[in-house]
Amino acid sequence: xxxxxxxxxxxxxxxxxxxxxxxxxxQLAVLAVLFGGxxxxxxxxxxxxxxxLYPVATWLAVAVANTEDPVQRSVTVAAAGGPxxxxxxxxxxxxxxxxxxxxxxxxxxxxxxxxxxxAHVVEGVLAHLAAGVTGTAVGLLxxxxxxxxxxxSLLIGLIVVLCTAVQPWLPPVGAAxxxxxxxxxxxxxxxxxxxxxxxxxxxxxVAVGVARRR
Amino acid sequence: xxxxxxxxxxxRRNPPVLAGVDLAFDGPVVLxxxxxxxxxxxxxxxxxxxxxxxxxxxxxxxxxxxxxxxFPAQLRMPxxxxxxxxxxxxxxxxxxxxLDALGFxxxxxxxxxxxxxxxxxxxxLAQALGGGPGLVVLxxxxxxxxxxxxxxxxxxLAHLDVPLLVTDHTGRAARIPGARHVRLVDGVxxxxxxxxxxxxxxxxxxxxxxxxxxxxALLAELGLRGRVDADRxxxxxxxxxxxxxxxxxxxxxxxxxxxxxx
Numbered sequence: 001x002x003x004x005x006x007x008x009x010x011x012x013x014x015x016x017x018x019x020x021x022x023x024x025x026x027q028l029a030v031l032a033v034l035f036g037g038x039x040x041x042x043x044x045x046x047x048x049x050x051x052x053l054y055p056v057a058t059w060l061a062v063a064v065a066n067t068e069d070p071v072q073r074s075v076t077v078a079a080a081g082g083p084x085x086x087x088x089x090x091x092x093x094x095x096x097x098x099x100x101x102x103x104x105x106x107x108x109x110x111x112x113x114x115x116x117x118x119a120h121v122v123e124g125v126l127a128h129l130a131a132g133v134t135g136t137a138v139g140l141l142x143x144x145x146x147x148x149x150x151x152x153s154l155l156i157g158l159i160v161v162l163c164t165a166v167q168p169w170l171p172p173v174g175a176a177x178x179x180x181x182x183x184x185x186x187x188x189x190x191x192x193x194x195x196x197x198x199x200x201x202x203x204x205x206v207a208v209g210v211a212r213r214r
Numbered sequence: 215x216x217x218x219x220x221x222x223x224x225x226r227r228n229p230p231v232l233a234g235v236d237l238a239f240d241g242p243v244v245l246x247x248x249x250x251x252x253x254x255x256x257x258x259x260x261x262x263x264x265x266x267x268x269x270x271x272x273x274x275x276x277x278x279x280x281x282x283x284x285f286p287a288q289l290r291m292p293x294x295x296x297x298x299x300x301x302x303x304x305x306x307x308x309x310x311x312x313l314d315a316l317g318f319x320x321x322x323x324x325x326x327x328x329x330x331x332x333x334x335x336x337x338x339l340a341q342a343l344g345g346g347p348g349l350v351v352l353x354x355x356x357x358x359x360x361x362x363x364x365x366x367x368x369x370x371l372a373h374l375d376v377p378l379l380v381t382d383h384t385g386r387a388a389r390i391p392g393a394r395h396v397r398l399v400d401g402v403x404x405x406x407x408x409x410x411x412x413x414x415x416x417x418x419x420x421x422x423x424x425x426x427x428x429x430x431a432l433l434a435e436l437g438l439r440g441r442v443d444a445d446r447x448x449x450x451x452x453x454x455x456x457x458x459x460x461x462x463x464x465x466x467x468x469x470x471x472x473x474x475x476x
Contacts, residue, residue, distance in 0.1 A: 009299035016290035074263040078280035212265040
């Protein structure tokens with residue numbers, strides 16, 4: 001319950017700060033380029049948009065995690081009774097953004113491109129979620145309180161995303177993108193999605209642990 | 215009763231900030247100490263913002279009101295919206311009327327980032343004191359407050375019937391009735407008599423500046439100790455002795471530059 005109250009509070013500030021607007025616009029730009037011309041038959045075009053969602057979700061999570069000044073954060077932590085609910089609230093807002101961008105990406109694809117069967121839509125949703133949820137996990141690890149400076153956040157986040165996104169055997173993002181490109185069916189995405197959620201859980205635990213020590 | 219037991223805190227590669235702090239209280243406690251003595255760190259630990267390296271805090275209630283040193287107002291939301299969100303996070307009701315009690319005069323519909331330092335501090339106090347907290351931790355709450363609010367704050371704090379830990383450099387915390395005073399020295403707490411901080415200041419004193427050709431010789435003639443600065447001698451005197459000293463100084467060829475409160 002406290003986590004949801006924190007999430008509403010962070011959403012309210014993040015929305016007013018307009019810092020989340022840039023990653024959302026970035027994803028919309030990718031969608032416009034991808035589905036503006038002839039994207040080819042689904043689900044292959046979604047491989048590109050889910051790949052794009054990975055760094056976008058990382059950016060989104062960093063923006064949400066850094067929206068509060070560290071001293072302001074200490075007030076929120078005291079009010080919430082510890083860093084746990086605050087980190088969970090951050091994750092909730094970041095994941096809400098991922099769900100929104102997944103809906104936009106899959107929605108745009110199925111309206112414009114050919115061959116949108118129900119199975120393809122499920123594949124698209126699962127792949128985008130796997131990439132977005134993993135991006136949230138990476139974002140938590142390169143934002144405050146682990147990485148205080150936004151320049152380091154950008155550099156480390158970029159390196160992690162570039163190195164992990166291009167390995168087709170590596171779940172969650174590399175494997176999910178490769179499975180979309182080859183149209184391997186919805187069941188191929190379950191392992192990547194499960195791994196993505198495990199990563200978010202682990203990243204949250206690390207963030208809570210570090211917040212306690214600071 | 216809130217108990218901090220054997221609190222140690224060190225940040226990596228640095229000497230320990232807190233080296234075994236024990237503090238048990240169920241009423242007001244005023245914490246003093248030099249700059250950088252670890253007061254804010256102890257407050258953050260008691261409030262639950264950070265964990266101690268060793269030791270523990272027992273009996274911390276669910277609802278804690280915490281005001282950090284330099285309450286930052288960089289948020290884009292208006293003060294009223296912020297107070298509602300913070301109350302929701304605590305699971306209590308917001309008390310925006312506290313802003314009125316503190317004489318908040320800032321815009322209520324505009325971003326908190328546009329508030330003045332004093333008005334931001336009032337928002338910080340309202341969030342810390344509102345909604346019936348079971349523990350209140352205030353770091354320099356008088357910083358930036360105007361006189362009316364600063365005078366009203368001890369009244370508000372006197373009505374709290376919960377553990378209260380407060381730091382203060384202004385001396386106004388002495389007006390919290392029944393407060394215990396402790397001082398943080400070298401990472402441990404030592405008890406402090408209630409008026410140790412304010413005692414010498416509370417006794418009125420008069421600053422006198424005299425001018426003479428040889429101010430050191432003039433001081434020797436008067437049998438007084440003071441600071442010599444070029445052709446001037448600066449003294450601090452109890453009020454009862456001022457007239458006699460001035461008379462004697464004039465008789466010995468000195469002249470009076472200024473007389474005022476010390």
